[in-house]
Amino acid sequence: MRPDSLPATRFVRYLRPLAIAGLFLLGSGCIYKMSVQQGNYLNPTQMSQLETGMTRSQVLFLLGTPMVPNGFDGDRWDYYYYIKAGRKWEANTSRLMVLFQDDKVYQIVRDGRIEPPKQPSKAELLPTEPLPPPPNPTEAGKQPTQTTPVVEPKP
Numbered sequence: 001m002r003p004d005s006l007p008a009t010r011f012v013r014y015l016r017p018l019a020i021a022g023l024f025l026l027g028s029g030c031i032y033k034m035s036v037q038q039g040n041y042l043n044p045t046q047m048s049q050l051e052t053g054m055t056r057s058q059v060l061f062l063l064g065t066p067m068v069p070n071g072f073d074g075d076r077w078d079y080y081y082y083i084k085a086g087r088k089w090e091a092n093t094s095r096l097m098v099l100f101q102d103d104k105v106y107q108i109v110r111d112g113r114i115e116p117p118k119q120p121s122k123a124e125l126l127p128t129e130p131l132p133p134p135p136n137p138t139e140a141g142k143q144p145t146q147t148t149p150v151v152e153p154k155p
Contacts, residue, residue, distance in 0.1 A: 039067050039081040042096060047110065050098070054105045059098055066098075075100040 046062055054062075059077070066077040077098045084091040097109040 033086045035083060035085045036091075037083045040064055040079045041081055042079060042094070047096065050105070050108060052105045052108065056100060056103055059105060063096075063098075075106075 040063065042063060049062055050059065063079060066079050068078040068080060070076050070078060077100070079096040079098070081094045082091055083093075095109075095111055098105055099107040099109070
């Protein structure tokens with residue numbers, strides 16, 4: 001061994017682990033974090049179309065199948081949505097609960113807020129066809145009068 005090569009081998013011996021550690025540090029910053037999405041995504045358009053009085057099939061068509069089947073109460077459908085995008089610390093969650101009574105939407109709860117039932121407009125309250133006129137008793141003709149005989153008590 002030559003005396004001048006001794007410091008060079010020490011340098012190479014320490015340089016290799018430092019280079020590998022540096023590559024790991026640089027590579028760890030380039031790792032892709034995939035977004036995690038679970039549940040039913042409900043956009044605001046879908047949620048605005050949901051109204052009290054809708055049938056189960058209409059809700060199923062509009063929102064899809066609920067993610068959490070409720071084994072205890074068949075008149076309650078829960079829709080949950082969870083997304084954690086990339087490296088963000090906080091996750092975005094939303095919850096929608098639809099309650100049915102007589103197979104129609106009775107109540108809607110969005111993120112813990114109970115929504116009042118939608119008030120029907122005057123156009124919805126008015127009948128679409130004109131009502132028939134009430135019967136006139138003079139035009140109906142004479143009705144036979146029924147009489148019951150009066151029985152006098154015996155003395």
